[in-house]
Amino acid sequence: MSAHVAGCVPRPRKPRPHSARGIGVLPPPSAAFRIVMYYYLSFLRPPPVSSLPTSTITITPQITNDLRTEFFEETVDILYSWTFVGQPIHHTGPVKLTTWKGASSAYKAVFINLPPSAKAGQAWSISLFCSPHTSASIPLGRPHPQPYGSSSLPIVVLSPKGALDDAAKQDEIERTLILPVIAAGGGTSPSRTLVLRERTSYDLDKKIWDSGLALAGWLCKTIAGNAPSEGGRLLLSTLNESGPCRVIELGAGTGLVSLALSALVPTLRHVSVTITDLASAIPLVEYNIQLNSRLLDGIRVTATTLDWEEELPERIISTGPFHLILMSDVTYNTASFPALLKTLRALQLLSQQEDGNTLALLAYKERDPAERDLWVMMEEMGIGFNRLDEIPGHGGYPVEIWMTYLARRSTP
Structure with missing residues (x-):
């Protein structure tokens, strides 16, 4: 069973199937309410x-x-x-x-x-x-x-x-x-730029999506801020553990979230980041890693294929267990929910090789009320996410930031 994040936003009541309001996050939208966050x-x-x-x-x-x-x-x-x-x-x-x-x-x-x-x-x-x-x-x-x-x-x-x-x-x-500018050694480091390539075609997995942009921004505020939230402090604690900190991102697309995180913690040489997606997206991710290599000094960042429909590949197994799981815009296809949950369970079982817990972050923007069924399915397998924050945009639904701990060892 998962351990819930102490001190965070109280866990909402169990959502009703096909009900966007069941989680208790947002008020019912008006008829003119557009599901748009950024342009x-x-x-x-x-x-x-x-x-x-x-x-x-x-x-x-x-x-x-x-x-x-x-x-x-x-x-x-x-x-x-x-x-x-x-x-x-x-x-x-x-x-x-x-x-x-x-x-x-x-x-x-x-x-x-x-x-x-x-x-x-x-x-x-x-x-x-x-x-x-x-x-x-x-x-x-x-x-x-x-x-x-x-x-x-x-x-x-x-x-x-x-x-x-x-x-x-x-x-x-x-x-x-x-x-953002981040304090370093009593001073500050100059602001830096992350450059990402995306495709001009309609291959949506090779573009920046709202939730990835929002989660990257939340990571920036948390790591660069002077007063992070309770959830932010848990993230910083995970990143600053004395031992290795292995990070994996699921359905990464362009690699935005992982690359932003890696660029924000270049002095934490014990951190390694594995960026995953379907095979078709990996060449673009690898190019973006190389394009931003100047920002990743000391951080090992790699890209590898991970198909949720398949078992964990040997490369993932040998790289883990993982201490932090990143997910953004992984809910757009409700048919993929069983495969996503299977992958989360496999990563949880992989993490049972170590004592402690695996922190998981999920950035979500509602596009279809049926997507809220994911929370029901996660609850049924013992994974309960807590809502940490909402990131507003130009209008429409905000992006919600959720967090949970996946226990690395089963409770006796």
Whole structure:
């Protein structure tokens, strides 16, 4: 049986099947209540991989929710800037690209020229954002009222004398996330940036999702804050144990949550992080690990395949047992609940090799009331999560942060 977190939000009553209100977390939504937390600026039509210096580049920006199913319905200016990808790095000032007016703007192509200073052999990337006082960067753990911006991959400038066929479109974008300043040795460390690539296609497992962004932000506030919550103190205690601290993330997607955690604790050399997802997502995760290797000094971060429908692979077994399990947006497919619970049980049994408990964090945003059945199913197998926090966004349901301890040894 699991041990419940002492001092946290009292455990709510057992939820009713197919009832979003049974957990007692949120009031009933109004008819106009949108299930949206953040909005993301990206490219429906991305820029090409290369261009002549005098060619016009065609892009189609879009602002949607994380599933790309709902458009941002407010009016907002979209701005852009160019970044020279070389030494020294150079940024142009923000310039208005277009005005977004909701769904009516969703498929509107816009045209842009490379900077006048662009020369053959150089590479330039374009960043999109919605405020002249900000940038495409996302401040983790802090409010951000505008849709989150993004940047293209570098566009290679070709020689005007060369023949230019129709250049292929880019299939990835980058999002830059600002990590908080953390006190170190009596002083402070400068803020740093985490860069993540995500796909421009509709492969949703290869994008940043609301709950992952919220959990990464919660970790930032907890680890960088001076007065963490009781649940936050339990997390810090787990990370600061004298022995090894092995972390595993389930259904990681881009690897955002694990990479944010790893970048926040670079001096804790006893921490190791295993990022897992289906095989199709692993190459992107591995690329993001390499892309941020400068932030991970001392932390061993690896990616490996974990299919919840299968038994734990040998690589997971030999890496464990684990002291911290991270999960965000793992509830979007209710048909996967039995497989997810089977995996949690297998990790719990693996952890019985050691005394103590395994801490599990779950970030959840309701998309369908039927998802609340997961709490019923967890209770039935002896896992009781406690709600720690709610992270608000632009509107709609907040992301809920839940925590539990999985006992590593069975109670006699």
